[in-house]
Amino acid sequence: MLNQIGKWKIFPLETGDFRLDGGAMMGSVPKTLWEKTNPADKYNRIDLSLRCLLLDDGENRVLIDTGLGTKGSEKFKTMFHIVQPENPLKNALSKIGFSPKDVTHVIFSHLHFDHAGGATELNQDGQPVPAFPNAEYFITESQWKQANQPNTRDRASFQQADFLPLQEAGLLQLIPENTTIINGISTYCVHGHTCGQQLVKLEDGDEALIFCSDLIPLKSHLQIPWIMGYDLNALLTLEEKTQFLSQAGDENWWLVFDHDPITSAVKIKQGEKYYDIVDEVLRKFD
Ligand SMILES: [Zn+2]
Secondary structure (H helix, E strand, C coil): CCCEECCEEEEEEEEEEEEEEHHHHHCCCCHHHHCCCCCCCCCCEEEEEEEEEEEECCCCEEEECCCCCCCCCHHHHHHCCCECCCCHHHHHHHHCCCCHHHCCEEECCCCCHHHHHHHEEECCCCCEEECCCCCEEEEEHHHHHHHHCCCCCCHHHCCHHHCHHHHHCCCEEEECCCCEEECCEEEEEECCCCCCEEEEEEEECCEEEEECHHHCCCHHHHCCCCCCCCCCCHHHHHHHHHHHHHHHHHCCCEEECCCCCCEEEEEEEECCCCEEEEEEEECCCC
16 A cells, blocks of 8 residues: 655645646547547547645645646636546545645646646636645746747647746745655656656655656556657657656555546556556555
8 A cells, every 4th residue: 555655644635636638638640549448439539537645744745747627617617627626636635634725835846737727716807816825836947948938739738827926925936857855855866757757755764655647657558668759759658658667666666647537556567568557556546
């Protein structure tokens, strides 16, 4: 089971579900292969979860990613088939006895709207304001630059209302790559999906967990050539994933998935072709 590492209690937060095009999620893999594990709806979209993670050491509450949030229009909700409670993060936090005010750190893996959307919410005047008023928010300098100067290919993935209000409120920390944020919690940076994506690692002694974010969004992506069409640099992802999975297998890390609709986390070992699952945590449904 995956409940605690060192002094940190671990809570996967299920904030809802959405759908994206299955072909875009699987890149060059033919549909006849991926639809066996990830069936498509009539618009060719597959189910994806919006899983975040909360780590609590009794003193600090560290939130990793924030899901889609609540600012989206009805059109946006329909386009991505968003199904989530009215206040998804508030709701998920209250189930484990916390409120947004209790969160001390928010670490973004990257600033795509399905990861950063919940960082801000609309106030009574319809203006976006920080959703976790007592937290510091952490993102790499390189991802901050990418989000503020996106290219024509990834422009639609970033929404400034998700992150500019954090800077305006003085709550944003731009950090270097591969750094320690707080005791036992550090970042592991990869760049194939987007520049300066940081995976978040919690370790104590020989126990470790890593939030894989969009390096390995679904269990299916444990198969090394299954690489998202969304990635800016698929060959770099291939290299990064090969290195990452080899270390994860050797060092027995828990791998937490952000978007797998059924499986929250796995441990792996090198198998004949790719990797075999040796331990698994399934998503808890209400
Ligand atoms: Zn992404």
